[in-house]
Amino acid sequence: MGREIHNASARKLRALIVDDEESILQLVAMALRYDGWEVESAATGAEGLEKLRSFKPDVAVLDIMLPDFDGVQLLSRIRGEGYLVPVLFLTALDSVDDRVNGLTAGGDDYMVKPFSLEELIARLRALVRRAQLLQDEQPDPMLRLGDLILNEDSYEVERGGDLIELTTTEFELLRYLMRNPRRVLSKAQILDRVWSYDFTGKPSVVELYISYLRKKIDDGRTPMIHTVRGAGYMIKAAEK
Numbered sequence: 728m729g730r731e732i733h734n735a736s737a738r739k740l741r742a743l744i745v746d747d748e749e750s751i752l753q754l755v756a757m758a759l760r761y762d763g764w765e766v767e768s769a770a771t772g773a774e775g776l777e778k779l780r781s782f783k784p785d786v787a788v789l790d791i792m793l794p795d796f797d798g799v800q801l802l803s804r805i806r807g808e809g810y811l812v813p814v815l816f817l818t819a820l821d822s823v824d825d826r827v828n829g830l831t832a833g834g835d836d837y838m839v840k841p842f843s844l845e846e847l848i849a850r851l852r853a854l855v856r857r858a859q860l861l862q863d864e865q866p867d868p869m870l871r872l873g874d875l876i877l878n879e880d881s882y883e884v885e886r887g888g889d890l891i892e893l894t895t896t897e898f899e900l901l902r903y904l905m906r907n908p909r910r911v912l913s914k915a916q917i918l919d920r921v922w923s924y925d926f927t928g929k930p931s932v933v934e935l936y937i938s939y940l941r942k943k944i945d946d947g948r949t950p951m952i953h954t955v956r957g958a959g960y961m962i963k964a965a966e967k
Contacts, residue, residue, distance in 0.1 A: 743784040744768045745775035747794050758844040772801040785855045791818040799832045806833050807920035813854035870905040873964030891943050900936050904962040913959040
């Protein structure tokens with residue numbers, strides 16, 4: 728998945744631009760390419776998410792007002808899939824509340840249109856440098872909750888020292904739960920983060936996969952995955 732922030736020192740930097748204004752896409756892409764970057768662009772949130780998965784940029788530039796879903800929602804989906812790529816919002820929304828909302832949602836920087844291309848490029852380079860420094864610190868890939876351990880690098884899960892085999896979807900569901908311990912997650916939230924925005928199946932798939940997880944994680948042990956009636960699901964360390 729997308730935990731990696733790719734080492735950009737040995738190759739061209741990569742930028743993804745998501746904006747529904749063709750003139751902005753062309754202007755920013757031309758300036759970045761002239762500065763030596765590799766660039767991909769998208770005009771919708773859905774296209775942007777697909778290109779982020781395949782292109783794996785070092786930094787992303789997102790407009791907030793997109794035709795399908797807004798840039799804040801796009802960022803939420805990017806983070807939900809585990810991508811740590813730094814994000815700069817580039818938008819016409821210029822109120823203090825807009826800036827605060829964008830940064831609170833997980834954005835790393837915020838610029839208002841009209842803007843200086845030189846400043847934009849300088850900010851993007853600064854974001855990449857900061858991300859590289861964070862990567863060099865080698866964060867722990869392990870998620871731990873009681874005796875349950877999930878390794879995001881090797882895709883291995885164990886409980887009480889016993890290795891547990893999970894499908895890809897089961898792993899992603901467990902990872903989302905473990906990233907939010909003791910927090911009630913609704914079916915809608917789980918569908919959005921685990922099955923993504925374009926899922927067309929029934930919400931009951933969440934119940935089905937929760938039951939699969941319980942059989943593998945909780946079977947014969949003190950339960951960790953709990954149903955909160957009318958609200959959703961929660962994981963917490965087993966009480967001794």
